[in-house]
Every structure is written in structure tokens, then in C-alpha cells.
Amino acid sequence: MLHCHVLTGLHRMEETMLVKMTNIMHAAYYVARTEQPFTHFTTLHGLINRTGGQLPNCYASNKACERYDIHKMFIYRQSKRTSKDALFQCFSSCFDSDFPKQHHNNLYCCLSPIRFVVIIYEMELEKLLQKLKLAKYFSVMIDGATDTATLENELVYVRYMDTEGPINSYLKIEDVKHANAAGVLEAVYAAFSVAGLVDWRERLVGFGSDGAAVNVGCRTGVATRLKEQVPHLIPIHCIAHRLELGVVSAIKENPKMQQLQATLCSIYEQYHYAPKALRELRMIAEAMEEKVLKPTTLHGARWVLYVHRAAKVLCDSFPVILAHFEDMASLERRPKPSAAVTGRAKKVSSYLKDYGSVLFLHFLCDVLDHLATLSKVFQKDSVTVCEAVESQERCFWNLSSLKTRMGLCMETFVEQSNGSGCYKGVQLNRASSSTLEPQRAAVIDAVISHLDERLKDLHQDSIVAKFRALDPSCWPKYDHTDAVARETFTQHGQEEMKSLSGFYKELLAKAGITPEEVIAEYAQYKSFALRRSAVPMRDIFLSVLQSEERRAMFRCLCHLMEIYMVLPVSTAVCECGFSTMKRVKTDWRSSLTTAQLQRLMFISIQGPALEDFDAASAAQRWWTSSLRRRRPGFNPWSSRERGDEEDELVLMGSEDELEE
Structure with missing residues (x-):
């Protein structure tokens, strides 16, 4: 015990040096945490010193941040005072693999420098x-x-x-x-x-x-x-991937959605590859005293959100974009654009001047509003199966309601056009009082059908769906005065729990739990969760798992709850x-x-936030992780020339110390 205290005392860093090394650890962590190149460390080191910060004079280069600042060991020739075999055994232990045999007679190596x-x-x-x-x-x-x-x-x-x-x-x-x-x-x-x-x-x-x-x-x-x-x-x-694939499949089935998608792609390509066209668009917006946003791409990792954003930009900047495309399609424009640009401009302007197309655009914005909300839920780190299923059902209800009533975007368009077909100062062609009910129903049915097909394993015929037996919102109504209702409530979920306990039989057996214990505990859980039927399933599980008393009460079901909570629903x-x-x-x-x-x-x-990083612990770890005692700033060559050759083992400092 005394020996340990002595070693601890010898390894203790001076207070002034600890402060300096803590500051330098803060600087190194800032460079790594903010994803800066190591070359910024030198500038940061100098800036801290110039502003009155306490940093050691050594380790000021980018290599100090990049490298473990432990002293390199260079071995020049064989030591007179140490046997060859002893040196070989010592340095072999420093490597993951055996020390190279070719260096047995002429030991010369360089340990990899340790880095901050x-x-x-x-x-x-x-x-x-x-x-x-x-x-x-x-x-x-x-x-x-x-x-x-x-x-x-x-x-x-x-x-x-x-x-x-x-x-x-x-x-x-x-x-x-x-x-x-x-x-x-x-x-x-x-x-x-x-x-x-x-x-x-x-x-x-x-x-x-x-x-x-x-x-x-x-x-x-x-x-x-x-x-x-x-x-x-x-x-x-x-x-999240399945949602994107389902929407893409729905678009492929509907010609009007395909036409709108092609139009959004054409608008994006026009301004993405032509800076002159984007400059003209902004000049037109300034002349019309309108705000304009740059049209965005439809392609990305989060496809639904990209399409939603592109449709929103077109709706918000509709008169400016249409005016620019009409100008490019004009025969009087000088200099005259290429045939490809003119053809694209005529096609896009013709689409945007059609009343039915613009009405469909605003309807699709309403649909994408709900799908984008669902996509954001699916991308959350904390999302669970129950939360995903509830969000999916809520999205389907909102989409189904758009069959019979207009959404916010579509309703705003109808009100502003006022039946005359004049929208934001643009007179649209073929104006009518139609609200596209057949087309709306076809689009929504296709979206719901494809999404339900791709996500059905979350709530139908799978082991994941069996967990819904633990969700009180899915239970039948309980009425203690009705014998039939009581029996139905009692029997509900029994088969699902048998399936779950059978599927995880090996895991439960390792914890000393039998399937019969799971079934018996499920009845007790029902009485507990019935009073919390309005609480989401995720919150009920957390209330049990975070309480030692409740964990003891539901010793068997806690294992199933934890398994359910860690299922990887989304890999966003x-x-x-x-x-x-x-x-x-x-x-x-x-x-x-x-x-x-x-x-x-x-x-x-x-890594933690910059203000939460424990730099003092990192400095202490650096201080005690050396093969020998740290000596920041020490130059072993101060008392002799570099050209001296002695027949002994020479321990040199790091490259940064040699430069000092």
C-alpha cells in the first residue's frame, strides 16, 4: 500500500503544469470536436498564449495535437550495461506482435508517438x-x-x-x-x-x-x-427508408404525380446548372417586389423532405418562377436561349399556367406536409416501434381526411383564385370549380396502400407486432359489470405473450424466468396499465424500467420491455x-x-459538449500513461552535441521537444 502511495506521489503533476496541460487538452479537444484540421492547433495555441492563457511552451505544433506526446525512444546500437536478450525482451513487449528478428543484433526502432x-x-x-x-x-x-x-x-x-x-x-x-x-x-x-x-x-x-x-x-x-x-x-x-420507397412506388403509379415530379426536376436543373438563370430570377423578383427562394433538388437521403421542400418553394415563389420561364420561352428574348432551354421553358410555363396543375400542386403540398411529419418521427433517435405505429396511424387518418376536405395549402389557393382563375396576379388557363376529388382519392389510396404494405410487419403477423399486447391503448374496453367484457379483457393478449415468451425462451431462461411466470405477471401488468391507458406505451415502459420498485414488481416483463425499447426501428x-x-x-x-x-x-x-469536457482528467491520463516520467520542455541534447556517438541506450524526447 505504501509503495502505491509513493508511486502516486511521484506521478503527481505540479499545479502550474496541470493548469497548463488542462488548457492544452481543451485546445486539442476543441480541434477534434469541431472537426478542424490539426494544423489549426498551432494557431489556436498561439492565440491562447497571446490572450493571456497559460499554456506550456512545448507541444505547440500540429503534431502535438495529432500525436500522443509521449517521448519517442531511439535505440542506437547495443548497450554495454544491458544484455542483448534483455533489450530484445523489453521492446518485444511494447509491440502487439513479436519484435522483428532482424533487429535482434542491431536494435533500432521508434515507438509510435502517443497522441492527445x-x-x-x-x-x-x-x-x-x-x-x-x-x-x-x-x-x-x-x-x-x-x-x-x-x-x-x-x-x-x-x-x-x-x-x-x-x-x-x-x-x-x-x-x-x-x-x-x-x-x-x-x-x-x-x-x-x-x-x-x-x-x-x-x-x-x-x-x-x-x-x-x-x-x-x-x-x-x-x-x-x-x-x-x-x-x-x-x-x-x-x-424511414421504407417510407421513402413507399412514396416513390405511389408516384410511379400516378401520371399526374409523375408529371409534377418531372416539372420540379426541370425547374431545379434550370437554376442549378445556370448561374445566369438564377441571377435573372432574383432580378425579376426584385422588380416584382416579391421574395424568391432558390429551387431545391428532389434527391437526397431524406427524399420525402426534399420533395416537400421543392414543392413548397414552387408554391411560395410561383409568380416569379412562372414569369422567368415565360420570358425564356418568349420569341422576343435576346440573346435567344438554346433550343433545349426554350423547349424546357415552354413545357414548364405551360404546366404552371394550367389551373388544374397548380391546384394539384397545392393538394400534393398538403399530402407531403403529413408525410414529412411522419418522416421526421421515423428519423428520431428515440423512436420506438409503438411510437412509429402510432405516428403511422395518425398520418393515415390525416391523409384519409384529405379525400373529402381540402387541406390548408389547397384551401388557400382556392380562396385566393376566387373562382376566376387569377392567382397571385397570374391568370391561369382552364379555370373551373373542380376540387379534383377523384384524383385526390386515387393519390391518397395509392400512398396509404404502399406504405401499409411496406410497414405491415410492425403491426401484423410478426414477433414485433406481438408486443402490442403490452399497449393498453390496444386492449378491449374493460367493464367490471359485464361478465363477457371482463372475460374478453382477461383473455386478450394471452396468445401474444405465449409467443413472446417462447421466442425469447433462451434469454429468459438465463435470467431464471419461465414462460408461465411471464403469463402470470401479465395479468398483474394489466391492472397496473389499465389506469394509465391514456399514457403512451413508451412512457409506461420507462416508468417501470426507471423505478426499482416497479422493476421488482414486474421482474419478468422488464426483460421484454427492455428488448422492445432497444429494437432498431430506424437507422437514420x-x-x-x-x-x-x-x-x-x-x-x-x-x-x-x-x-x-x-x-x-x-x-x-x-464526445461531450465543449463546456462539459473534463480536460483535467485527460491531462492526468496523459501524465500517467507514459512509459517513463513526463518532462514537458526537457531537451536531452542541451548538454552535448547531436553528433556524439556513445555505445549506450539513448532515450530521446518527442520531436516537438527536440525542436524546442
């Missing part, structure tokens, strides 16, 4: 791994993309229960040697292996991905291969991860290794 970024990364990674080790169950979410260096990467996220609810956390980015199911699965295994989670498959309950065949293929897909090893695994195709968070990757690994930083990219992405995504 790695110190911070390891500290933050330990926090996440500690939470994962405490989690009973978790799910994995993956997605793949290519970076600026044309390397195939697989992003791995984990979803687990925290004290505040389900959390999606970034775990790892891995190189994919082969972009097939075996290669992707190997990358997933590598991610968990590096993280040190040996028993991850025993606690894995869900797998989330996009709809690529390599992920969800029924024969050799990643989900199928995982399910062979984890029988209780539930693969889920991202609901993976798209955010790739956005971070593109910001960190730009064309100017394309040589970043995967290991360094992993550190920077982890700090950017998982």
Missing part, C-alpha cells in the same frame, strides 16, 4: 463501453458507404437502454475488405472485438439496416447469417454518421487512416 486525440478518444470510449457492459440487451445498426479515398467503410452503431431511455451510440467505422455479406459481417465482428465486447452476441436482440440485399437478403444476407448464430434476433429494415442515425465522416475526411484529408478517422468521428459524435 488518442488519449481523449480512449477516455470517452471507456465511458461508452462501461454502459454497454451494464446493458442487458442491445441492438446493432449498420450502413455502408465509400469515403473520399474510395475506401469501402461500414458504420456500426449500437442501441441500448440508458437511465433516460433508449440511446443510439456510435461504436466503430471499419474497412470492408469485400463488399459482400461475409465481408460486412466480418467488419461487424471486428468492431465488437476491438471494443472488447466478447459476449455481444448473447445480448444482441435486434439488427437494423437499409434494404440492400447484402444486408437483408433472405438466403445469405448479413441478417440471415447473424440469425443463424442468434436465434432470437429480430432484423428490421429501416422504417447512420446517415448522420456518414455526414460526419464526409466533414472529417474531406478531399484535403483523404490520407487519414481508418484508425485516426475512427477517433475523430467518435469524438465528434459521442
Whole structure:
């Protein structure tokens, strides 16, 4: 014990140096957290010193931020006072693999310099791994993309229960040697292996991905291969992706929607590829004293939101855009545009001058309003199956109501046109009192049909749908005075609970729970949740899982509740991860290794806010992680020339210290 206290005292940093190293850790964390290049560290270091901050005179270069500032060790020749075998054994222990045999007689090596970024990364990674080790169950979410260096990467996220609810956390980015199911699965295994989670498959309950065949293929897909090893695994195709695919399928069936989509694409291409056209559009808007927004693209990761935004821009800037296209289609325009531009202008202006087309445009804006709201819910990190199903049903009710009544955008258009066909100063052709009821019904029926087909596994004929037996809003009405109603209420959900307890039989058995105990506890849960029928299912589960008393009351059902909460309904968070990757690994930083990219992405995504970062702990970790005592600013060559050659082991400082 005394020996430990002595070592702690020897490793204790002076207060003044601790303050300086804490400040330099703040600077290094700022560079990594804000996704700045390492070259900004030198400027930041100088700025802090010029403004009165306390920073050490050493570690002022970008290499200090990038590298672990531990002293390099250079070995020149064999030491007289240390045997060759002893040196060989010592330095072999510093490497993951055996020390190269060719250096046995002439030992010369350079340990990789430790970096501030790695110190911070390891500290933050330990926090996440500690939470994962405490989690009973978790799910994995993956997605793949290519970076600026044309390397195939697989992003791995984990979803687990925290004290505040389900959390999606970034775990790892891995190189994919082969972009097939075996290669992707190997990358997933590598991610968990590096993280040190040996028993991850025993606690894995869900797998989330996009709809690529390599992920969800029924024969050799990643989900199928995982399910062979984890029988209780539930693969889920991202609901946000399925929403986009369902809307695209509905558009392909409707000619009027296809025509509108083609018009929006033509308008975007006109202004995206021609700066002159955009400049003219703004000049026309200024002359008409109208506001105009630049037409946006229809293509993106969140397709529904992009189409919704493009339709909104056209509705808001309708008179200005129409005036510009009419000017481009005019025969008197000088200089005369190309035949392709003139033809496009005539087609777009003809479409925008038609009363029925503009009315349909505003109707589609109402439809997209509800779909965009649903898409945003599907993209939330905290979304659960029950919340997704409730949002879907609410969206379907709102869409169905548009069959018989006009939405806000369509109603505004009808009021402003006032039956004469004059809208925002533009006289439209073929004006009528029609409200397009047949076309509206056809569009809404197609959208609901395709979405219901793609999302039916959430509420029909699947193990995920069985969890709805725990949702009090789905239970039959309870009337204690009616014997039939009481019996119906008592029997409701029994079969679903049997299916769930059978599906998770192995997991429950490890916790010492039998299917009979689950069924018996379900009756008790009904009396508890019946008084909370107006409370969302997610909040009921959280109220149980966050209370020790209620966890003890529902010891068996707690396992099913936690499994349900961590099911990966949406993988939209993976798209955010790739956005971070593109910001960190730009064309100017394309040589970043995967290991360094992993550190920077982890700090950017998982790191705390700048004001919450514990720089003092990072400085202490840096101080105690050295192979020998830290000596910031020490120059071992101050008392002798560089050209001296001595037959001994020389320990040199870092490159930054040598420069000092």
C-alpha cells in the first residue's frame, strides 16, 4: 500500500503544469470536436498564449495535437550495461506482435508517438463501453458507404437502454475488405472485438439496416447469417427508408404525380446548372417586389423532405418562377436561349399556367406536409416501434381526411383564385370549380396502400407486432359489470405473450424466468396499465424500467420491455454518421487512416459538449500513461552535441521537444 502511495506521489503533476496541460487538452479537444484540421492547433495555441492563457511552451505544433506526446525512444546500437536478450525482451513487449528478428543484433526502432486525440478518444470510449457492459440487451445498426479515398467503410452503431431511455451510440467505422455479406459481417465482428465486447452476441436482440440485399437478403444476407448464430434476433429494415420507397412506388403509379415530379426536376436543373438563370430570377423578383427562394433538388437521403421542400418553394415563389420561364420561352428574348432551354421553358410555363396543375400542386403540398411529419418521427433517435405505429396511424387518418376536405395549402389557393382563375396576379388557363376529388382519392389510396404494405410487419403477423399486447391503448374496453367484457379483457393478449415468451425462451431462461411466470405477471401488468391507458406505451415502459420498485414488481416483463425499447426501428442515425465522416475526411484529408478517422468521428459524435469536457482528467491520463516520467520542455541534447556517438541506450524526447 505504501509503495502505491509513493508511486502516486511521484506521478503527481505540479499545479502550474496541470493548469497548463488542462488548457492544452481543451485546445486539442476543441480541434477534434469541431472537426478542424490539426494544423489549426498551432494557431489556436498561439492565440491562447497571446490572450493571456497559460499554456506550456512545448507541444505547440500540429503534431502535438495529432500525436500522443509521449517521448519517442531511439535505440542506437547495443548497450554495454544491458544484455542483448534483455533489450530484445523489453521492446518485444511494447509491440502487439513479436519484435522483428532482424533487429535482434542491431536494435533500432521508434515507438509510435502517443497522441492527445488518442488519449481523449480512449477516455470517452471507456465511458461508452462501461454502459454497454451494464446493458442487458442491445441492438446493432449498420450502413455502408465509400469515403473520399474510395475506401469501402461500414458504420456500426449500437442501441441500448440508458437511465433516460433508449440511446443510439456510435461504436466503430471499419474497412470492408469485400463488399459482400461475409465481408460486412466480418467488419461487424471486428468492431465488437476491438471494443472488447466478447459476449455481444448473447445480448444482441435486434439488427437494423437499409434494404440492400447484402444486408437483408433472405438466403445469405448479413441478417440471415447473424440469425443463424442468434436465434432470437429480430432484423428490421429501416422504417424511414421504407417510407421513402413507399412514396416513390405511389408516384410511379400516378401520371399526374409523375408529371409534377418531372416539372420540379426541370425547374431545379434550370437554376442549378445556370448561374445566369438564377441571377435573372432574383432580378425579376426584385422588380416584382416579391421574395424568391432558390429551387431545391428532389434527391437526397431524406427524399420525402426534399420533395416537400421543392414543392413548397414552387408554391411560395410561383409568380416569379412562372414569369422567368415565360420570358425564356418568349420569341422576343435576346440573346435567344438554346433550343433545349426554350423547349424546357415552354413545357414548364405551360404546366404552371394550367389551373388544374397548380391546384394539384397545392393538394400534393398538403399530402407531403403529413408525410414529412411522419418522416421526421421515423428519423428520431428515440423512436420506438409503438411510437412509429402510432405516428403511422395518425398520418393515415390525416391523409384519409384529405379525400373529402381540402387541406390548408389547397384551401388557400382556392380562396385566393376566387373562382376566376387569377392567382397571385397570374391568370391561369382552364379555370373551373373542380376540387379534383377523384384524383385526390386515387393519390391518397395509392400512398396509404404502399406504405401499409411496406410497414405491415410492425403491426401484423410478426414477433414485433406481438408486443402490442403490452399497449393498453390496444386492449378491449374493460367493464367490471359485464361478465363477457371482463372475460374478453382477461383473455386478450394471452396468445401474444405465449409467443413472446417462447421466442425469447433462451434469454429468459438465463435470467431464471419461465414462460408461465411471464403469463402470470401479465395479468398483474394489466391492472397496473389499465389506469394509465391514456399514457403512451413508451412512457409506461420507462416508468417501470426507471423505478426499482416497479422493476421488482414486474421482474419478468422488464426483460421484454427492455428488448422492445432497444429494437432498431430506424437507422437514420447512420446517415448522420456518414455526414460526419464526409466533414472529417474531406478531399484535403483523404490520407487519414481508418484508425485516426475512427477517433475523430467518435469524438465528434459521442464526445461531450465543449463546456462539459473534463480536460483535467485527460491531462492526468496523459501524465500517467507514459512509459517513463513526463518532462514537458526537457531537451536531452542541451548538454552535448547531436553528433556524439556513445555505445549506450539513448532515450530521446518527442520531436516537438527536440525542436524546442
